[in-house]
Amino acid sequence: MMEDTICAVSTPPGIGGIAVVRISGKDAVAIVDKVWRGRELSRAASHTAHLGEIVEESGEVLDQAVATVFRAPKSFTGEDVVEVSVHGSRWIQREVVNLLVRNGCRVAMPGEFTRRAYASGRMDLAEAEAVADMIASSSRAAHRLAVSQMKGDFSRCLKELRDRLLELASMLELELDFSEEEVEFASREALKELAAQIYATVSRLVESFSTGSAIKSGIPVAIVGATNAGKSTLLNRLVGDNRAIVSDIHGTTRDIIEDIMEIDGLQFQLVDTAGLRDTDDVVESLGIERTMEQIDRASIVIWVVDSTSGRDEIADTWERIHGRIPEDAHLIVAWNKSDALGDGAMYAPECSLHNIMTSDESSDSMSSGNGGELSSSTVTQQLSVDIRPFEGTVSEVHISAATGSGVEELCAKLTDASGIGEWQDSIVVTNARHYEALVHSQESVSRVIEGLSHNLSGDFIAQDIRETIHYLGEITGEITTDDILGTIFSRFCIGK
Ligand SMILES: Nc1nc2c(ncn2[C@@H]2O[C@H](COP(=O)(O)OP(=O)(O)OP(=O)(O)O)[C@@H](O)[C@H]2O)c(=O)[nH]1
Ligand SMILES: [Mg+2]
Structure with a gap:
């Protein structure tokens, strides 16, 4: 196989200003010379570029082009390589490849240039795979x-x-x-x-x-919560676009809505979901099932809570979601609608994680030996519903999806939760x-x-x-x- 000289268009399919045809193998320079009018490439030094013309057997000029010569072993494949830049028309690309094939090249198979680089010891397999990753990143x-x-x-x-x-x-x-x-x-x-x-x-x-x-394919983030909590408003705010329909009707979103957001070069796959509530509506129930599936596969769950809603409502949503959040996922509780809470009370009394997530037993154990916990457990005692605690990583943030206040802090929490910080400067397997x-x-x-x-x-x-x-x-x-x-x-x- 390595006896062959191979050629292929290395730029993406379609029309561009220029297209690059790559030729690699022991006869690369000689074959291009056969179709080249200009300075003889076999006499050109390695790593030099030359202007010339690609000429068909009939003598007709196919295109004006630039040929860059790389001599073995200092080339991408480790073999002699010529890269011919032609004009980007599809027809020219196809004809140049045909012409090269008629003159002794074989059309390269997928990845064959990189495979040759690996075979000639220019790079090992992990490095070769990184080339594919870089192209796809x-x-x-x-x-x-x-x-x-x-x-x-x-x-x-x-x-x-x-x-x-x-x-x-x-x-x-x-x-x-x-x-x-x-x-x-x-x-x-x-x-x-x-x-x-x-x-x-x-x-x-x-x-x-x-x-x-997660970094390679984007970090999956599920935006979940009760109906009307402001999930779709938050999605729109985060992606800076009117992606999802927002209305004050409960159950507006019935299907999942996905979009991508980048923070500091890190990609997040955001999913807005159908709000959680009991419903007889068949379509809405199917939507809620999808919400649950999104929680299962999320690395980060943003639970959007309407801070103006009652404690029982909040507890009800928590009961629905907390068993589904994967053990290694991060939960961010976003207390939304902070703008609607009025000046007097910064936050409604419900707006505390401890309040929502502690059961009677756990608040007992937390308060033992810690006088500071006393007031929280007093609050807990007033709660009518028993809420189980959550073992995973939790943080909370007060936001207004409508005005944008606190959203920057939420983004910082997303970056923290991505776990990227821990891996800075270390080797990460992808x-x-x-x-x-x-x-x-x-x-x-x-x-x-x-x-x-x-x-x-x-x-x-x-x-x-x-x-x-x-x-x-x-x-x-x-x-x-x-x-x-x-x-x-x-x-x-x-x-x-
Ligand atoms: N005051 C205030 N209102 C908000 C805020 N965020 C959302 N809303 C309003 O709350 C209502 C519901 O917002 P949506 O974003 O549609 O809520 P949702 O969680 O997607 O609701 P469903 O799709 O029904 O589950 C709308 O009238 C929004 O304008 C906020 O931060 N402050
Ligand atoms: Mg919605």
């Missing part, structure tokens, strides 16, 4: 992750892990060679410590995936294939640790270490089958 944060991975930060970290595992394995294997003499080259304690360090690093990478994948391999390596490292603490024989432990090395190698492509490579690169588009 739609927010600054996703782009930043892809760039860091493409530069090889992740691969370096994996290489370091691999080296340490090899060190561990070689110490154990050395012992096996001298097993007759019962020597211990490495103290078990030192080995255990090394294994624990490796486990910690792998675990952190595994843990980073939920943030990584790829499901890498995640899977890391989970496998985590499992085998934990067996190594177990083996060491149970004083298992060295060859058992060495076996688990080799398995860990294998899984890590899968990520960077040191250990990969053609099948895996085929699947990975087929996801790229043609020309990449």
Whole structure:
């Protein structure tokens, strides 16, 4: 396959000012020269650009173009590469590719340029996949992750892990060679410590995936609450557009309404939902079911509460949602309509999380040994409905979706809840294939640790270490089958 010289349009399909046709392979320069009128490219130095004409066999000029020459191995693919910039008409693009094919090129398969870059050792598999991620990235944060991975930060970290595992394995294997003499080259304690360090690093990478994948595809945020709480008003305010219908009729929104918002380069997928209440209306009930599904899959739930509503209403909504919020999700309680509360009382007495979320038992336990909690528990005692407490991460904010007051603070809370801060400057795993391999390596490292603490024989432990090395190698492509490579690169588009 690598004998072929391949070509494809590398710019997106459609009409543009210019289009770039990329040619890679050992005959790249010679083939372009056959259709090129201008300075002979085979005599041009690497990394130089030349103005000329693309000429058909009949002598007819197809287009004026610029050809940039990159010589092996200092090119994207590691092979000789020519990038020809032509005018962006669809017809020109197609004819140039046809002309190149008639002169000895083969049309590239999806991802084939990147696959060649991988095969020639220009980049490892994780870096190659980062190229695809970067092409697909739609927010600054996703782009930043892809760039860091493409530069090889992740691969370096994996290489370091691999080296340490090899060190561990070689110490154990050395012992096996001298097993007759019962020597211990490495103290078990030192080995255990090394294994624990490796486990910690792998675990952190595994843990980073939920943030990584959220950043890559946008963080799912469900906006939920009772009817008329102001959810749609809030959605419109956040996306700066009249996206959803707002009215003072209860049950205005009956389906989910999605939109995207970016804060500091981080993308959030906002979903406005049907308000929660008992209803006989079939369509509204279906809408409410969808609301519940959105809560299930949210990383962040914004519970919009109408601060002017009664405590029982608020408690009723809490009863409906609190069991559905995923354990690792963040709940932000947005006390809305703060503008309608009047000057005297800043907030209605209901407007406190403690008031809403504590049951009698928990407020008892909270108030024990803490005199400051006394007043809250007094309030709780006045409550007629028993509300269960929430174990997850909660914060609250007072807003007016109508005037915009407090919304900036809400956005800051969204950024906090995204978890991005914790991962600043650390390596974040964004790829499901890498995640899977890391989970496998985590499992085998934990067996190594177990083996060491149970004083298992060295060859058992060495076996688990080799398995860990294998899984890590899968990520960077040191250990990969053609099948895996085929699947990975087929996801790229043609020309990449
Ligand atoms: N004073 C005041 N009114 C608000 C505020 N936010 C929303 N409203 C009003 O509350 C009413 C309901 O607003 P919506 O945004 O439609 O409420 P919703 O939660 O989407 O309601 P459903 O779609 O029925 O579940 C409308 O009349 C809004 O103008 C606010 O911050 N202050
Ligand atoms: Mg609505």
